[in-house]
Amino acid sequence: MKIKLLYLMMFVLVLIIAACSNELHSDLQKYKRDMKPIYKKENSILKDIDELRLNQLDQLIGTEVTVEKRKELNELQDKLEKRIIPEVKDLRKQAENINVSTNEVKDAHNIYMSNVKKKEETITELNEYISLFKQSIKSNEKILEYTNIFEQNKSDAEKNAKLAKNNPEDKEDYEALVSVIDKNSEELSTKAKYLNETQNVQDRADYIEKEIIPLFSKNVKSLNQTNISSKRVNQMRQAQIEVYYTLINYYKERKKGIIIEEKLQKVQVANGVSSQFSYLGKDEKYDKAIERLNK
Numbered sequence: 001m002k003i004k005l006l007y008l009m010m011f012v013l014v015l016i017i018a019a020c021s022n023e024l025h026s027d028l029q030k031y032k033r034d035m036k037p038i039y040k041k042e043n044s045i046l047k048d049i050d051e052l053r054l055n056q057l058d059q060l061i062g063t064e065v066t067v068e069k070r071k072e073l074n075e076l077q078d079k080l081e082k083r084i085i086p087e088v089k090d091l092r093k094q095a096e097n098i099n100v101s102t103n104e105v106k107d108a109h110n111i112y113m114s115n116v117k118k119k120e121e122t123i124t125e126l127n128e129y130i131s132l133f134k135q136s137i138k139s140n141e142k143i144l145e146y147t148n149i150f151e152q153n154k155s156d157a158e159k160n161a162k163l164a165k166n167n168p169e170d171k172e173d174y175e176a177l178v179s180v181i182d183k184n185s186e187e188l189s190t191k192a193k194y195l196n197e198t199q200n201v202q203d204r205a206d207y208i209e210k211e212i213i214p215l216f217s218k219n220v221k222s223l224n225q226t227n228i229s230s231k232r233v234n235q236m237r238q239a240q241i242e243v244y245y246t247l248i249n250y251y252k253e254r255k256k257g258i259i260i261e262e263k264l265q266k267v268q269v270a271n272g273v274s275s276q277f278s279y280l281g282k283d284e285k286y287d288k289a290i291e292r293l294n295k
Contacts, residue, residue, distance in 0.1 A: 027102040028293050031109070038094050042116075045087050046282070052076060052084070054126070070137070073130060080127045088120045108289040115283040129267045132260055139257040146250035153246055157239035164232040173233040180226050181240060184219040191215060201262040208255040216244045216251075 057076075095116055100106045161178075164170040191211055198204045220241055228234050 024102050024104055024293070027100055027105050031098070031100055031105050032290075034098050038091065038098070041087070041091055041094070045084065045091060048079075048084060048087070049123075052079060057126075070134075073134060077127060077130045077134070080123065080130070085120075085123055085127060088116070088123055092116045092120055104293055108286065108293060111286045111289055112283065115286060125267055129264065132264045132267065136257065136260045136264060139253055139260055142253045143250060143257060146246055146253060150243060150246045150250060153239060153242040157236060157243055160232060160236035160239050164230065164236050167230075167232060170230040170232050173228045173230040174236070177223070177226055177228060177233055177237055177240075180222050184215075184222065188212075188215060188219075201258055205255045205258050208251050208258075212251050213248055216248045220244050 092113075095109075095113055098109060100109055161174070164174040191207075195204060195207055195212065198207060223237050223241055223244075226237070228237060
């Protein structure tokens with residue numbers, strides 16, 4: 001009796017195993033059919049990504065930026081934003097709608113989904129990095145522009161100061177204005193030193209906004225309130241006021257540049273663009289998982 005019962009249990013077990021095997025095979029075949037258009041779409045995306053030559057991106061962002069390189073960066077970002085990113089997002093949505101009934105196929109599909117999401121994340125980060133890098137270039141150009149304007153305004157102020165200094169009639173007004181300018185310069189020197197010694201990015205940005213820029217506005221006001229009747233000294237004052245206004249613009253742009261650089265450092269691809277490209281190719285782990293299920 002016990003032997004018959006054992007045979008019966010073994011027979012039932014064999015039926016269960018066969019049924020499970022048939023279910024897995026059926027689910028896998030359906031899954032592969034459903035994934036065909038997704039595989040096709042993915043291959044098309046990978047071809048488009050390969051044509052972007054992202055492995056040469058370091059050559060664009062790691063060297064002096066020329067007009068030609070800036071054009072290449074703009075074209076690259078345009079392709080990422082208008083074609084690659086939307087296509088990868090659509091790929092991920094299509095893959096999310098795939099239905100499976102067995103745990104084995106579900107595990108394999110989860111591997112695929114993980115890789116697709118990593119592709120989307122990597123491409124998005126790459127696009128963000130390029131965008132920030134372009135902003136950094138623009139900010140540095142503006143800083144250079146304001147520096148040149150500052151030098152010109154400073155030169156004009158010095159010429160007018162020299163004319164006023166050498167004229168006895170302007171002496172009183174000249175000395176009064178120089179006293180105000182010197183006082184302003186001492187205060188600026190102290191604040192600039194603190195700014196250069198401050199390491200925290202947000203603290204530096206806040207210090208520019210709350211201390212440096214208001215100081216220049218205060219300096220302009222102090223010059224305007226200085227009683228001056230001499231035409232030469234008044235020209236000297238106007239030139240110095242232009243210096244202050246230029247420095248306001250300079251430090252506003254410097255604050256913007258500080259924040260951009262901080263964001264650049266936080267983007268993962270900033271630590272090595274080429275290290276991220278492994279996520280943009282075919283997923284060998286997924287291919288091996290499907291291969292095991294086929295056996």
